[in-house]
Amino acid sequence: MRTGTISRNTKETAIEVVVNLDGTGEYDIATGIGFLDHMIEQFSRHSLIDVTLKVDGDLHVDQHHTVEDSAIALGEALLQAMGEKRGIARYGQAYSPMDETLARVALDISGRPWLVWKAGFSQPRLGEMDTELFEHWFQSIAQAAGITLHVELMYGQNNHHIIEAIYKGFARSMRQAVELDPRKGDAIPSTKGLLGKGTIEA
Template identity: 80%
Template sequence: MRTGSIARTTHETDIKVSVNLDGTGTFDVSTGIGFLDHMIEQFSRHSLIDVTCHVKGDLHVDQHHTTEDSAIALGQAIAQALGDKKGITRYGTAYSPMDEALARVALDISGRPVLIWKASFTQARLGEMDTELFEHWFQSIAQAAGITLHIECLYGSNNHHIIEGIYKGFARAMRDAVEIDPRKGDAVPSTKGILGG
């Protein structure tokens, strides 16, 4: 089993995150932000990565630290679980329809973190979550996990559908990318022999 576990405590948040890349999509998520819980649960269910994510954050200030640090810890746990990345498929792409909205997510577990984000919202909040924080969540997880991540909403009008399509697309792309390719054996999927440099 490829697992990772991160405990991270700062003056702003206290976080415990664990993942199992070879799981079934079971989750136990509590961040204090209901909509963020829902999105991380969607990620787990559709990636088949088991996720435990418990966060106690300074929500009396705002949601920024809780959102950012949940993504950092989740990304670090994924990176830990991937280890030397031997045998992984490495790349993943998903088109994710959610009613009238269509998202496209393409990623490379390259060790070189990049986020290209092409999505926008017409509401300041979904539930109690600030919509401006979604891009930052993906920036933080890409940085912590070492992922080159391209996210685009091709079209859509309902803000909930747009972001849920994005999270589900990210999940499906990650599911493909972390899978072990039996044809690769123990090889790192790079002609350099390493990923991340």
Template identity: 70%
Template sequence: MRTASINRKTHETDIAVEVNLDGTGSYDVSTGIGFLDHMIEQFSRHSLIDITCRIAGDLHVDQHHTTEDSAIAIGQAIAKAMGDKAGIGRYGDVHSPMDEALCRVSLDISGRPYFVWKAAFTQEKLGEFDTELVEHWFHSISQAVGITLHMELLYGTNNHHICEGLFKGFARAMRTAVELDPRKGGAIPSTKGILGQDTL
């Protein structure tokens, strides 16, 4: 089983994360931000990556540090669980519909973190969650895992649907990318013979 745990403590957050890449999509998430919990749970369920994420953060300041650090810790755990990335699918490309909204997520677990964001929200908050932090969460996890990640809202009007479509699309793309492909025979999916941020 490809599993990993990360404990990350700073003056801003205290985080414990566990992941199982070969899971069933079970989760135990508590960030202190209800909407963020809901989105990480969606990511777990639809990627089939089991996630435990417990955070005590400085929410008396704002939600920025907790949101950013949740993505960093989950991303670090996923990267650790993949190891040398031998046998993974590596790529994922998904169109994700959520009622009237349609999102596209394309990614490559390349070891070369790069983030393209073409989406926007028309309201500042979803519940108590600052919508500007959605983009930042995805940017942070792309950096932590080492993903080339492109995210685009093709159309849609409901902000909740847009956000959920992006998280579900990312989840489904990640499921394809991290799953082991038996045809690869355990080979690292690169002509370089290595996938990692040291191959930049």
């Protein structure tokens, strides 16, 4: 099994995360922010990546540290679980409809972190979560996991539908990208022979 375990402790947050890339989408999420829990649960269920994530953050200050650090720790656990990335499909993409909303997500587990974000919201909060922090969550997980990530809202009106479609699209794209391709054996899917965080070209 391809698993990753990260403990991340700072003066702002204490985080424990475990992932299993070869799971069934089982999850146990507690960040202290209910709406963020719901979105990470969607990620786990639709990616089939098992995720246990516990966060004790300084929510008395604001949500920023908890949101950012949860994404960093989850990204680090995913990166650890992928190891040398031998045999993975590497690329993933998904169109994700939710009622009136359609989101498109494409990614490359390239070792070159990048986020292209073309989405926005018409209200400042969903539940108790600041909507401006969603882009930052995706930026942080892309950076920590070494993912080139493109997120685009094609259209949509309901803010809940918009972000849920994005998380589900990210999940489906990750499911594709981390799956083992039997035709590749244990080959690293790069002409450079290396796919790791910090790789300049792959």
